[in-house]
Amino acid sequence: MGALTLNQVTKSFGTTQVIKGVDLNVEDGEFCVFVGPSGCGKSTLLRMIAGLEDVTSGDVTIDGARVNDLAPARREIAMVFQSYALYPHLTVRDNMGLALKQAGTPRAQILQATEKAAEMLALAHLLERRPAELSGGQRQRVAIGRAIVRRPKLFLFDEPLSNLDAALRVQTRIEIARLHRELGATMIYVTHDQVEAMTLADKIVVLRGGVVEQVGRPMDLYNDPDNTFVAGFIGSPQMNFLDAGKLGLRSDRLGIRPEHLVPGGGQISGRVSHVEKLGGETLVYLSSDDHGLLTVRLFGEQDYAVDEVVGLGFEPNRAFHFDAEGRRLR
């Protein structure tokens, strides 16, 4: 219970179309991540699924039923917001129980549901506090708890980790992944952070300018991108794009991931412009006359001096070929 289908969904604000015909299938129990640069329409799409924005045309279907004209509360969804959006005047317990209370659930059942959710999220000792008395991480856990209590068909997350600091972000990310395993619920998750997308998703939807660029499992997107946008967006540091003509190849551009460029070859040469040592890996930035700025990712600690000239090579079957419009040539 909890399959989502979008069929030719569009959204216009006045005369500007921000979602330009999106088709998507999310299976029951799947963790689906919408990812893309800011302004790509991923949050708008999520809010359309939630019912917070009207759908201009097309169908939104949850479990086979068209929900375009249903109010958000009747779509059996729950949403977790970036700014937590807890009710400031209610205790943690009442925050989590409000939706059930509105739906007319018996008090004993609400109590049981909130206790259970609080236990899952280690919030039991905070139940009588108000949101103002909680830390950022605790507030986000309450917001997630509020979503769990409703037992929704769909969980919607709108950049839930963006307001947390780095350590807490990793911790909460793991927690969300654990919840997904335990609840087996369908989750739609919006983020601009491709690391979150890669680590959480069963299925990633890459959006740009209101259009779906590619849908697929994280490793499929990583190893088999459809175009330069997806290739450049997924993976960090970004993929290098080389001028294929200068290498005597027939395609327009050649994409090579930083870890697949190896020093010592003779095909490309560049001058080291900057070195970042991260302990476990070393990132070497080179400027090449033919190809612009290139990034090389090397394992472990490596010593390179700025202005040193380095020759680079790559395995041809690790490289992706793209045409002039950025489409992948296979």
Add this chain to the structure above:
Amino acid sequence: MSQARHSTARSLAAHAVLILYTVIALFPVFVVVINSFKNRRAIFADPLAVPTAESFDLVGYRTVLAQGDFVLYFQNSLIVTVASLFFVLLFGAMAAFALSEYRFRGNMLMGLYLALGIMIPIRLGTVAILQMMVASGLVNTLTALVLVYTAQGLPLAVFILSEFMRGVSDDLKNAGRIDGLSEYTIFFRLVLPLVRPAMATVAVFTMIPIWNDLWFPLILAPSEATKTITLGSQVFIGQFVTNWNAVLAALSLAILPVLVLYLIFSRQLIRGITAGAVK
């Protein structure tokens, strides 16, 4: 060290200016109050003297209370002020919520139209208002005053509150919608508590002109049963003889209720005024 001395000097100077202003502002009130406790001769002999054992006289208060209807005048003023305040805050907040929350055609124009009243004094329309009140049979009723004052207070209320409501997190309202709260519940339970400081600010700025107004009570509701306190005090001011004791006593009494209302709102008010300035 010099930094610290410098800031002491600065805060002394700031306080001196503030104290000076307070003295200037409170001086008329002070003169009214002390003279209301003096006999007529003492008021004219030395208006600035505080009441002494021989000049102390409650004749003003006795006259005011003996006039009998003053309790009624007070009651009228309170009813008109509180009712108008209630409607201004309720309708102003609702209009502000709609303007800040919903996207609809003509939203901007509607906002401008509602704020226009700030620049156009309602008294320009007095004749038309009077004709309207006569036609609807509302002359000499408190309803007439409440209606006029509600109209008078709304533009500023809508203007200030819609600015504040734009600042209330969208996520919070959306969370309420997903949890099944009605738009009214979202408005009353989530949004209103968050704009409470702004509401207090609007309340004070709306309340004081209404309480002090002489114009509309004189024109729309001058009957004995509907006189407000400011109008009622006028009976002591004659063309040839003015009963200063009674006027001063009535004015002193008239300060009290509005002072109480102000004290109720003031804590919120200070937060409202500083909300934009201090992060």
